[in-house]
Each structure stands twice: as structure tokens, then as C-alpha cells.
Amino acid sequence: MSSPEPVAVILSRGELDAVLFDLDGVVTRTARVHAAAWKRLFDAYLREHSTDPDRDFQPFTQEDYRRYVDGRPRLEGIRCFLASRGLSLPEGAPDDGPDAETVHGLGARKNAWFLEELEQRGVEVDPAAVALLEQVRAAGLRTAVVTSSRNGAAVLRLGGLEHLFDARVDGVEAGKLGLAGKPAPDTFLEGARRLGSEPARTAVFEDAQAGVRAGHLGGFALVIGVRRSGETGALLRAGADVEVEELSAVRVEGAAPPRPEFHAEGAMP
Structure with a gap:
């Protein structure tokens, strides 16, 4: 059994209000x-x-x-x-x-x-992603899933992940709103807006080069490239601030009072 990847990224509660996660390839293995x-x-x-x-x-x-x-x-x-x-x-x-x-x-x-x-x-869920989401939410950060997939709701439901997100922006929602898809930053910007967070205080997790470019173009505080396959450094060249292979390399620092009840626009059911 391999040892956990060393901590490479720290999410600071003092610097962030929200975190956006791509779905396929980041939270699930449905990629x-x-x-x-x-x-x-x-x-x-x-x-x-x-x-x-x-x-x-x-x-x-x-x-x-x-x-x-x-x-x-x-x-x-x-x-x-x-x-x-x-x-x-x-x-x-x-x-x-x-x-x-x-x-x-x-x-x-x-x-x-x-x-x-x-x-x-079936839906294969990354245990490290679930652990990170739980840490993020325990620190008082808001979370949204932002995916190009039109099957986002079904994947979240089948994977038992709905409770980990305050809002969802998927291909269906993007179509309704006329949002340009990744590599345009529109869907990430909409995710941050629904969470009431400015891009400058929002982090993005992405495994696709198009999604990394979207996060970079959107001016987000931190764009974390999750390299599940492909050449080392490719996500950095696409605009990621840092590249990790596993989400166990990410840690949350800083605590907050218990999360206030939050009702995001387009919140998860």
C-alpha cells in the first residue's frame, strides 16, 4: 500500500470563502x-x-x-x-x-x-475527494460542483454525494442560462456567484486542461490541477497554479464557527 502523497496545497480559511469542484475525474472516476x-x-x-x-x-x-x-x-x-x-x-x-x-x-x-x-x-467515488470535501465544509467553506456533464445530477445522486455541495452548475443548468462551456470561465463564475463568493476568494479543482484554462481565465484565487493521467506539468502549462495527483495532497487550515444555514441560488435539493 503506497504512502499518502505529501501535502502540496493548503486551502486557507482566512483567504477563501468557497471551493468549486469539477465532477468527472476529480470527485468521481466517471471520467x-x-x-x-x-x-x-x-x-x-x-x-x-x-x-x-x-x-x-x-x-x-x-x-x-x-x-x-x-x-x-x-x-x-x-x-x-x-x-x-x-x-x-x-x-x-x-x-x-x-x-x-x-x-x-x-x-x-x-x-x-x-x-x-x-x-x-456504477459510480466510482474518490474517497480522498469525499474526505477533502468534508474538511472544506467543516472549515466553513461553501462548495459547488461545476461540470460540463448533463448527467451531473444523476451522478451525484448515484454516488451519494449530494449532501457535500451547496450548489450545482452542470450542462443542463448552463444550457438554460446560455453559458459558454469550458474553457470559457462562465460556468465557474456562475458557481461562485451562486455561493455568494468572489472569484478572488474562491478555489477551483479541475482535472481537464479546458477546465484549468477556465479557472485561470476566471481570475480565481487558486486553480488546482488534478492530474489523473497524461503528462506531468500539462495542467500547469494550461494555467493551474499547482498540480497534484491525489487530493490527499490537499489540506485545509483555519477553522470557522459552525456553518450558518446557507441557501444558494440553484442549491442542491
Whole structure:
């Protein structure tokens, strides 16, 4: 059994009022489920729509996932990856089914496969994330989950995590409000607003390069890159203030009186 990672980050109660957490890859391990669904989607599509049958099939890779898809809204991820391969699709409409050859259709197909994978695998929760969230809340800091996923509510419910967050900004909420997805900072800024916290007194935890860039562009007090895979230092180059491999490397310092009852706009049910 490996020893805990040395403390690399200290969250100071005197300097922070709130903490924002990405969901997939930070609090849960569902990023693996997303990656499997994306690979299934794009490998099938690329095999079927190869523009040069004489060339070897080039599958969807982990690097493709990190560069073009991870942390982005679903439809934007589809557009970005297809463009990287010189491909495009008509947008279609939000009610397109999974058989439609449109961006929305591929989005529906991916989501169906994600939910199928989730049903089979369940939601794997990171114990270190739960321990950190409990420390953060015990210190009187407010918490929100900010995720591009439109399945955020279901993942939180299945993982038994709802009680750890004061508010949620997910893909559904972002769509309702017309918020630009990561790497734009809009969803993180909305999360801080719902918690009544200024970005300068709010920390962000992210595992995706797009999300790290969003936190950096939003002017947040501290952007912690959580490296679950990929090259060491990539999240630092994307704008993170510090990069850790495990959330056990984070400690909260400073106590506060018992948390007052707080009702955030868009609070968790």
C-alpha cells in the first residue's frame, strides 16, 4: 500500500470563502466511463466514414480525449474532435435521436452509451475527494460542483454525494442560462456567484486542461490541477497554479464557527 502523497496545497480559511469542484475525474472516476463511451462513439464513426480507405484506421486516443473532449460540453467536444480529423457534420436539432448523422445525433448516441456504461460499472467515488470535501465544509467553506456533464445530477445522486455541495452548475443548468462551456470561465463564475463568493476568494479543482484554462481565465484565487493521467506539468502549462495527483495532497487550515444555514441560488435539493 503506497504512502499518502505529501501535502502540496493548503486551502486557507482566512483567504477563501468557497471551493468549486469539477465532477468527472476529480470527485468521481466517471471520467473513465466518459472516455470509454467517447472512444466507442468515435472509433465506430471513423471506421464508417473514413475518407481514405487506403490509409490505416486511426482510432480515437487518450490524447484526443484530453485535447479535444475532456472538460468541454458534449456537442463542443464532438465539433472539436471531428474538426481535428478534417470532418464535420450538420448541427441537427436537440431532439435528434442517436441514429441521426448530426452533431446532436452523435451527442445523443454518446450519452446513451455513457448511461449504459454507468449502469454496468456504477459510480466510482474518490474517497480522498469525499474526505477533502468534508474538511472544506467543516472549515466553513461553501462548495459547488461545476461540470460540463448533463448527467451531473444523476451522478451525484448515484454516488451519494449530494449532501457535500451547496450548489450545482452542470450542462443542463448552463444550457438554460446560455453559458459558454469550458474553457470559457462562465460556468465557474456562475458557481461562485451562486455561493455568494468572489472569484478572488474562491478555489477551483479541475482535472481537464479546458477546465484549468477556465479557472485561470476566471481570475480565481487558486486553480488546482488534478492530474489523473497524461503528462506531468500539462495542467500547469494550461494555467493551474499547482498540480497534484491525489487530493490527499490537499489540506485545509483555519477553522470557522459552525456553518450558518446557507441557501444558494440553484442549491442542491
